[in-house]
Amino acid sequence: MQITKLSKQGKYKVQIELDEEYAFFLYTKEIRRLGLEEGDELSEQLIDEIYRLILYPRAKEKALSLLQYRNRTRQELSRKLQQNGYPQEITEQVMAFLEEYHLIDDEAYVRSFIELNSRKKSRLKMQHDLALKGISQEQFLRIWEEQEENLEEESLRGQIEKRIRSKGAIDKENYQSFYAYFARKGYSSAMICRLLKEYQTEEQDF
Numbered sequence: 001m002q003i004t005k006l007s008k009q010g011k012y013k014v015q016i017e018l019d020e021e022y023a024f025f026l027y028t029k030e031i032r033r034l035g036l037e038e039g040d041e042l043s044e045q046l047i048d049e050i051y052r053l054i055l056y057p058r059a060k061e062k063a064l065s066l067l068q069y070r071n072r073t074r075q076e077l078s079r080k081l082q083q084n085g086y087p088q089e090i091t092e093q094v095m096a097f098l099e100e101y102h103l104i105d106d107e108a109y110v111r112s113f114i115e116l117n118s119r120k121k122s123r124l125k126m127q128h129d130l131a132l133k134g135i136s137q138e139q140f141l142r143i144w145e146e147q148e149e150n151l152e153e154e155s156l157r158g159q160i161e162k163r164i165r166s167k168g169a170i171d172k173e174n175y176q177s178f179y180a181y182f183a184r185k186g187y188s189s190a191m192i193c194r195l196l197k198e199y200q201t202e203e204q205d206f
Contacts, residue, residue, distance in 0.1 A: 001047065003040045006031070015085070018042065024055055025085040051090060059086045059094045064103070073106050074099070075134025110135055110143045118151050153195070156187050160199055170200040 005017040008028075015025050016036070026034075034050075036042075059081055066072065066080060074095055081091045098104045110130060117126055127140050163178065164170065170178055175196060182192045 001042050001044075003036060003038050003042065006036070006038050009085075013085075018047075024050070024087050024090075026050070026054065030054060051087075055086060055090045056093055059090045060097060062086075063094050063098060067098075067103060071109055071112070072104065073109050073130075073133040073135060074104055077104060079134075106135060106139070107143060109133075110140060111147060114144060114147050114151070118147075152187065153191060156182065156191060156195055159185070160195055164199065170196055175200065 001018040001023075003016060003018060004020045005015075007015040007017070009015050009025065012027050012029075013025050014028055014031050016023050026036075034046075062084060063077055063081060066077060072080070077098070078091050078095055081094060082088065086094075095104070102108075113130060114126060117129075121129070123144060127137060127144075130140050131137065159182065160178070163181065167174070167178075178196055179192055182196075183189065
């Protein structure tokens, strides 16, 4: 393949076109070390070495650096690497490495996102926000349904603890009052009974 254009990008980066198509970027010191010039023919072996020994390690380091600041979905990270000039092939190799070592995990990301945002965002808002990060509607709804009962239980626990602080411990006399209060809020009967019994046991040692 022939180097048809070398375009300096900023102070140190050089964009390289092979056969009139963007291929990758290198730094000026790497261009000098490899002795690359416009019009040069690059062998498949040299291109492979550039990918393997320069671009892949650099892209992996960039991805790990981005993950130090916050977790990201696969699409977010992949898009970021491509915006930084890394070829699709390199990006996919880095994604495979990160997934192998569980450094990116879209399912875990969605679960964490729901846990952190369920009390301040609607389901539709969370679904929309995650769609922008590359999470499909099907994946979101599946995880949402799995987490929904846990979220409902967490919410009920918080409200029981709050009511205990204002009304006192649960005992035999006020049990029905507690039950009716939470039933009016739409919680399932089985969940209310289970948690009230748990808190009654904790408070009263029955």
